[in-house]
Amino acid sequence: xxxxxxxxxxxxxxxxxxxxxxxxxxxxxxxxxxxxxxxxxxxxxxxxxxxxxxxxxxxxxxxxxxxxxxxxxxxxxxxxxxxxxxxxxxxxxxxxxxxxxxxxxxxxxxxxxxxxxxxxxxxxxxxxxxxxxxxxxxxxxxxxxxxxxxxxxxxxxxxxxxxxxxxxxxxxxxxxxxxxxxxxxxxxxxxxxxxxxxxxxxxxxxxxxxxxxxxxxxxxxxxxxxxxxxxxxxxxxxxxxxxxxxxxxxxxxxxxxxxxxxxxxxxxxxxxxxxxxxxxxxxxxxxxxxxxxxxxxxxxxxxxxxxxxxxxxxxxxxxxxxxxxxxxxxxxxxxxxxxxxxxxxxxxxxxxxxxxxxxxxxxxxxxxxxxxxxxxxxxxxxxxxxxxxxxxxxxxxxxxxxxxxxxxxxxxxxxxxxxxxxxxxxxxxxxxxxxxxxxxxxxxxxxxxxxxxxxxxxxxxxxxxxxxxxxxxxxxxxxxxxxxxxxxxxxxxxxxxxxxxxxxxxxxxxxxxxxxxxxxxxxxxxxxxxxxxxxxxxxxxxxxxxxxxxxxxxxxxxxxxxxxxxxxxxxxxxxxxxxxxxxxxxxxxxxxxxxxxxxxxxxxxxxxxxxxxxxxxxxxxxxxxxxxxxxxxxxxxxxxxxxxxxxxxxxxxxxxxxxxxxxxxxxxxxxxxxxxxxxxxxxxxxxxxxxxxxxxxxxxxxxxxxxxxxxxxxxxxxxxxxxxxxxxxxxxxxxxxxxxxxxxxxxxxxxxxxxxxxxxxxxxxxxxxxxxxxxxxxxxxxxxxxxxxxxxxxxxxxxxxxxxxxxxxxxxxxxxxxxxxxxxxxxxxxxxxxxxxxxxxxxxxxxxxxxxxxxxxxxxxxxxxxxxxxxxxxxxxxxxxxxxxxxxxx
Numbered sequence: 001x002x003x004x005x006x007x008x009x010x011x012x013x014x015x016x017x018x019x020x021x022x023x024x025x026x027x028x029x030x031x032x033x034x035x036x037x038x039x040x041x042x043x044x045x046x047x048x049x050x051x052x053x054x055x056x057x058x059x060x061x062x063x064x065x066x067x068x069x070x071x072x073x074x075x076x077x078x079x080x081x082x083x084x085x086x087x088x089x090x091x092x093x094x095x096x097x098x099x100x101x102x103x104x105x106x107x108x109x110x111x112x113x114x115x116x117x118x119x120x121x122x123x124x125x126x127x128x129x130x131x132x133x134x135x136x137x138x139x140x141x142x143x144x145x146x147x148x149x150x151x152x153x154x155x156x157x158x159x160x161x162x163x164x165x166x167x168x169x170x171x172x173x174x175x176x177x178x179x180x181x182x183x184x185x186x187x188x189x190x191x192x193x194x195x196x197x198x199x200x201x202x203x204x205x206x207x208x209x210x211x212x213x214x215x216x217x218x219x220x221x222x223x224x225x226x227x228x229x230x231x232x233x234x235x236x237x238x239x240x241x242x243x244x245x246x247x248x249x250x251x252x253x254x255x256x257x258x259x260x261x262x263x264x265x266x267x268x269x270x271x272x273x274x275x276x277x278x279x280x281x282x283x284x285x286x287x288x289x290x291x292x293x294x295x296x297x298x299x300x301x302x303x304x305x306x307x308x309x310x311x312x313x314x315x316x317x318x319x320x321x322x323x324x325x326x327x328x329x330x331x332x333x334x335x336x337x338x339x340x341x342x343x344x345x346x347x348x349x350x351x352x353x354x355x356x357x358x359x360x361x362x363x364x365x366x367x368x369x370x371x372x373x374x375x376x377x378x379x380x381x382x383x384x385x386x387x388x389x390x391x392x393x394x395x396x397x398x399x400x401x402x403x404x405x406x407x408x409x410x411x412x413x414x415x416x417x418x419x420x421x422x423x424x425x426x427x428x429x430x431x432x433x434x435x436x437x438x439x440x441x442x443x444x445x446x447x448x449x450x451x452x453x454x455x456x457x458x459x460x461x462x463x464x465x466x467x468x469x470x471x472x473x474x475x476x477x478x479x480x481x482x483x484x485x486x487x488x489x490x491x492x493x494x495x496x497x498x499x500x501x502x503x504x505x506x507x508x509x510x511x512x513x514x515x516x517x518x519x520x521x522x523x524x525x526x527x528x529x530x531x532x533x534x535x536x537x538x539x540x541x542x543x544x545x546x547x548x549x550x551x552x553x554x555x556x557x558x559x560x561x562x563x564x565x566x567x568x569x570x571x572x573x574x575x576x577x578x579x580x581x582x583x584x585x586x587x588x589x590x591x592x593x594x595x596x597x598x599x600x601x602x603x604x605x606x607x608x609x610x611x612x613x614x615x616x617x618x619x620x621x622x623x624x625x626x627x628x629x630x631x632x633x634x635x636x637x638x639x640x641x642x643x644x645x646x647x648x649x650x651x652x653x654x655x656x657x658x659x660x661x662x663x664x665x666x667x668x669x670x671x672x673x674x675x676x677x678x679x680x681x682x683x684x685x686x687x688x689x690x691x692x693x694x695x696x697x698x699x700x701x702x703x704x705x706x707x708x709x710x711x712x713x714x715x716x717x718x719x720x721x722x723x724x725x726x727x728x729x730x731x732x733x734x735x736x737x738x739x740x741x742x743x744x745x746x747x748x749x750x751x752x753x754x755x756x757x758x759x760x761x762x763x764x765x766x767x768x769x770x771x772x773x774x775x776x777x778x779x780x781x782x783x784x785x786x787x788x789x790x791x792x793x794x795x796x797x798x799x800x801x802x803x804x805x806x807x808x809x810x811x812x813x814x815x816x817x818x819x820x821x822x823x824x825x826x827x828x829x830x831x832x833x834x835x836x837x838x839x840x841x842x843x844x845x846x847x848x849x850x851x852x853x854x855x856x857x858x859x860x861x862x863x864x865x866x867x868x869x870x871x872x873x874x875x876x877x878x879x880x881x882x883x884x885x886x887x888x889x890x
Contacts, residue, residue, distance in 0.1 A: 034060045035072075035116055035126045038095065047104050047134045047170055055083075055130050056097035057114045059090045066094025072114055079103035079110035079134065106136040106172035137168035139177060142221060144229045145202060151234040154276075155267040157208045162190070164221040164229045165201045173201025179223050186210035186217035186235065187274075209235050211267060214275025214293060237276050237322025239267040244299060246328060253306050253332040253367065254376050256288070260301045263317045263326045265294050272298030277320035284313030284332060291320070306332040310430055311380060334378065334428065336436030338367045341426055343440050346411065348855070352475075353415050353446040355524040361385070361442040362408040363424045364761070365401050377405030377761060383426045385409045390420025390446060404761060413446045419857050420444050443855040450475030452518050452528040455497070467502040467532065469514070477518040484514045484532075487692070490707050491516075503691075509534050509544065509628050543569040544628035545580065548603055554635045554725050560609045563632050565622040567602045574602025580624050582606045585631065587618035610634055635725050638677055640668040642727040645701060651737045652706065652718065661703040662689075662732045664722045666696050673700025677724055684719040706734055715777045747821070747829045755835040756812045763831060764805035767798050767823055775802050779824040782806045787817025787835065810835040848872050 040055035055074065059067045073087045074096075080103030090096045102110050110132040115124045147162035162181065166174045177197050181190040187210025195203040209217050217233040246261035261280070265273045278300040280287035285307035292300040304315055310332050317326040346361030363383060367376045381401045385394045391414030401407040411422055422442040429435040456470035469482045471491060480491040480498040485507045491498035502514075511533050519525045550563030567575040578598045582591040588611030596604040608620050618636060623629035647662035666677045679702040681689035694702040706720055716736040723729040753759040763782070767775045778798040782791045788811030796804040810817055814837050822828045853868035868887070872880045 034064070035114070035128055036060070037114075037128050037130070038097075040097075040100065041130045042132070043100075044133045044135060045102050047102055047106050047137050047168070047172060049102060051100045051102065051132060054097045054099050055112060055114065056095060057128060059094045059096070059116060066090070066092070068092050068094060070094070070096075070116055071119075072096035072116060074098045075113050075115075076100075076103075077111045077113050077129075079105060079132075081110055081112070083112065100130070100132065102132060102134045104134075104170035104172070106134050106168070106170070108133045110134050136172040136174045137170060139166050139174045139223060139226065140169040141167050141171075142179070142223050142226045142229050143167070144221075144231065147207065148231045149233070151236055152209050153238040153267070154209055154213065154235045154273050155211045155269060155271050157206055158233060161204045161206050162219060162221065162231055163202055163204045166197045166203065166223060167201055173197070173199070175199050175201055177223065179203035179221050181205040181221050182219065183207065183210065184218045184220050184230075185215045186233075187212040187215075188217060188219070190219060207231070207233070209233060211271050212274045213237070213277075237265065237273060237319045237324065239265055239273055239319075239322075239324060241265050241278075241317060241319055241324035241326045243317075243326045243328060245301075246304070248329055249304075250331040250333060251306055253310050253334045254285075255306055257304045257306065257330060260303050261287075261315060261317070261328050262299060262301045265298045265300070265319060265324065272296065274298065276300075276322070278302075279318045279320050280315060281318070282307075282313060282315040284311070284330075287315065304328075304330060306330065310334045310378065310428070333430040333434070334367050336428055336430070336434050339365065339378065339428060339436055339438070340368050341365050341424075341438050341440050343424075343442055344406065346408070347442045348444070350445040350447060351413055352449040352520070352524050352526075353413055353417055354449050356410055356412045357444060358524075360395075360408045360410050361422055361424065362406050363401075363426065363440050364405050365407070365426055366405045366761075377401070377403070378428070379403045379405060381405075381407070381426055381428055383407040383424050386423045386425065387411075387414070388421045388423050388441070390414040390416050390418075390444075392420055392422070394422065411442070411444065413444060415449075417446050417448055420446050421855075441855060443857070445857055448474075450477070450518065450520070450526055452480075452516060452526045454514065454516055454528055454530050457514070457530065457532045466504055467514070469500050469502055469516070471498045471516050471518075471528070472496065473498060473518050473526075475520065478521050480516065480518045482514060482516045485512045485534075489690075504534060506631070506633075507534050508630075542626040543567065543575060545622050545624060545630040547630055547632060550608075551632045552634070554637055555610055557610055557636050560607050561634060562605060563608050563620060563622075564603055564605045565598075565630060565632075567598045567604065567624060567627060574598070574600070575627075576600045576602055578602070578604070578624050578627070580604040580606075580622050582608075583621045583623075584608075584611070585619035585621045587611045587634075589618060589620075591620060608632070608634070610636060635678065637726045638666060638674065638724050640666060640674060640727070642666055642679075642722065642724050642730050644722075644730045644732065647703075648732045650734050652734050653737060657705050657707045658734065661705050662720055662722070663701055663703045664730050665700045666702070666724060666727070667700055673698070675700060677702070679704075680723050682721050682723070684721075689720050706732075715775065747831065751832065752834040752836060753808075753810050755810055755814050755837060757810060759808040759810060759833045762805050762807045763819070763821070764803060765798075765821055765823075765829070767802045767804070767827070775823075778802070778804075780804050781822045782808075783820050783822070784808075784811075785818040785820050785830070787811035787813060787815075789817055789819070789835075791819060808833065 036058045038056035038058050040053045043051045045051045057072060059070045061067050069089045071087055071089050074083050082101045084099035088096050100112055112130040113127055115127040118125050143165050145163040145165050147160045150158045150160060152158045166177055168174055175197050178194050180194050183189050188208050190205045190207050192205055195205055197203045207219050213235055217235050219231040221229040241263050244262040244264045246259045249257045249259060251257045265276050274294055274296050276294045278292050280290055280302045285305045288303045288305055292302050294300045312331050315328040342364050344362045344364045346357060346359045349357055351357055365378045365381050367378055379401050383399050385397050393412050395410030399407045399409055413420055424440045427437045451474040453472045456468055471480055482489055482491055482502055484502060487502055489500045489502050491500040511531055514530050514532060516528045517525055545565050545567055548564040548566040550561060553561050555561050565580055567578040569575055576598050579595055581595050584591055590609045592607050596606055598604045610618050618634040620632040643665050645663040645665050647660050650658050652658055666674045668674055675696050675698050677696040679694050681692055681704040683689040689704045689706055694704060696702045718734040720732045721729050747765050767778045775798060780796050782794050784791055790809050791806050793806055796806055798804045808819055814835050816832055817835050819831045848870045851869035851871050853866045856864045858864045
């Protein structure tokens with residue numbers, strides 16, 4: 001039933017309106033009246049739809065009679081709805097009505113106001129209000145609210161529940177409707193499977209992940225024909241991984257173990273986990289496959305191909321994306337009868353007696369199992385080195401083969417001229433008790449060692465400002481250098497001698513050792529030495545003045561520093577009461593007092609005021625009759641900059657000086673040049689900068705040259721630094737290009753392999769320049785010429801020792817295939833390798849042994865006395881005739 005409300009009003013009705021009333025119509029307006037709700041209040045309807053009952057009001061005068069023609073204004077005040085008419089006059093019964101379409105918000109927020117306004121002022125004279133409750137429309141959408149994209153343990157409930165919201169077409173929550181949930185992938189479950197939406201339209205459930213990882217973990221919420229809400233989750237494996245077979249086996253190296261390795265993965269509750277990825281790794285060999293998935297019982301397996309090295313190894317199974325590991329062990333054995341050994345470098349060399357070979361003796365050890373065409377390197381084998389003739393020595397009498405089966409030692413030849421020998425003895429013993437051993441002999445020809453004789457100075461010679469050095473060498477060295485007292489100089493060839501002058505200004509009186517080093521193209525060096533004495537002007541000094549404090553200070557121009565000298569006898573005992581005279585030698589400063597007397601400790605002090613402008617040489621002389629004098633030096637702080645002017649980025653040839661000098665300039669903060677500044681030059685990599693110190697000229701410049709007096713590999717970078725105390729230093733970069741643009745390469749590596757397989761051992765080259773010096777960072781190109789094989793990588797660069805290599809995989813056709821290697825310097829070599837059938841037939845070549853011709857000595861350019869001979873056998877050890885043998889020098 002519609003509740004009626006009334007409001008007293010004063011109605012003013014015009015005469016024209018009264019004249020239109022019929023005799024039976026309402027009476028004219030009185031002084032008081034009312035507006036009353038007739039129908040339409042307190043309704044309930046669907047959002048966006050018309051209400052069932054129109055909104056109706058009645059206007060009466062003070063006597064309660066209906067008033068006709070009074071405008072009534074209807075207006076929506078809340079909820080956003082709409083009216084069929086916003087303003088209309090009352091009819092003959094004083095009634096006005098309109099239709100109300102509700103807004104789209106489903107709450108008790110729908111409001112309409114009806115009012116009568118003053119016709120003159122427009123002010124509201126009377127008002128009534130209507131109220132309606134909007135209900136949600138039919139469900140139109142199901143959306144995710146929470147719980148998507150979580151990560152959790154397999155078989156366990158996720159932390160957050162899955163939540164969806166059910167809404168109508170206007171986004172209003174729909175309560176009290178049942179939403180269905182289901183786990184759609186991964187084998188999990190949801191609880192509850194159905195849940196009614198709450199007051200805000202949300203339904204929830206809990207998701208327990210499944211134990212199947214071979215399918216994605218997914219879930220969905222559905223309601224009728226609406227589009228479902230899909231959820232995903234990531235399953236983390238926090239279970240236990242345990243070995244289930246294959247542990248502790250023993251098998252031949254380079255073979256697959258008899259039993260597969262197996263693991264089982266279970267959750268913490270013991271439920272098998274299906275579809276988990278297991279990653280297999282091994283310390284020796286490889287796993288085939290490297291990854292596998294657990295089956296319905298949580299089990300995963302793989303096979304272990306042992307490596308070529310003998311010994312104990314481990315394999316590990318790890319759960320990808322989760323916790324848990326399992327470890328297996330295996331022992332690889334090698335048949336001793338299949339082991340082969342050969343010298344790969346350091347044999348047949350010639351060097352000076354007493355020198356160390358540039359290429360160290362190296363032995364290669366590997367296994368050549370019957371029924372295969374693959375050579376397996378054997379790392380970790382013990383090799384003993386013994387000098388058997390010549391009286392030389394090795395750097396290490398034992399070594400072990402590295403990952404490529406190589407073992408080496410340094411060999412210093414003995415003093416005897418002629419053939420010298422070194423023997424490598426290898427041993428092997430397997431875990432099964434099988435053992436083997438063998439020897440490989442290395443030969444070297446020792447020539448007469450060059451002699452270095454210092455003809456000047458002779459021992460005991462006294463010098464003051466410089467030292468003339470004269471040296472004779474019995475052979476042709478690539479460089480000769482002399483050094484003493486922290487100074488060095490390169491000696492130049494002159495009429496069969498090597499001569500130079502070693503500067504000694506500033507060196508304290510006393511005895512010094514002179515060291516002369518002669519270097520040769522084969523990398524050998526010979527050292528000779530003698531002694532000399534630097535003495536003061538008094539040939540028989542009764543002592544000396546030495547610096548006690550204040551020498552070598554750095555201070556500003558015009559500042560005063562304190563210097564202290566000590567007078568002492570020949571044995572170093574203090575001499576008190578000695579008058580020390582002070583005089584400024586250079587720099588333009590002053591000293592006070594001009595003379596001071598030593599105290600009981602033999603000490604005398606003076607105050608030295610530095611002169612000069614900035615950076616000039618400052619020298620103070622302290623002297624006393626009968627004593628060797630002493631100079632004190634000071635450096636002036638330089639304010640400004642040290643900049644490179646010329647000479648940076650040049651190239652340098654070994655045993656030569658730079659074509660252009662290195663030039664720097666010293667400038668003050670205003671950019672003006674500073675003269676008289678001492679610039680110190682230092683060079684890297686044992687190169688020599690000349691002079692070691694230079695003084696800036698009137699333009700503020702100082703220059704030096706760089707001399708490469710030792711042999712450097714091509715592409716060596718030398719850094720020469722100019723420095724002034726207190727200023728950032730300036731660095732010049734010089735690149736050594738070698739003596740020529742040519743190079744030589746020495747090849748190594750395998751010459752056979754299975755068709756479609758890799759040549760073993762891998763190919764390698766050693767690149768040297770025209771002087772036999774290793775070239776580092778040299779580009780090397782590898783190109784397959786025929787056979788259809790591939791090489792990887794095809795472009796390499798030599799390392800710091802001049803070595804580089806690659807892997808050559810032969811083509812599928814049995815027979816000889818070729819590959820060419822070329823350096824950027826033009827050196828080239830053509831490799832030939834025999835592609836062998838994977839299952840060799842009887843009579844196929846399998847191994848070789850040296851019959852004669854190894855280790856001979858002969859004259860240069862002449863044929864050796866004995867020819868070189870090999871014996872080729874098949875896998876059964878039967879001699880194989882008709883095999884093509886290719887010979888090459890390396």
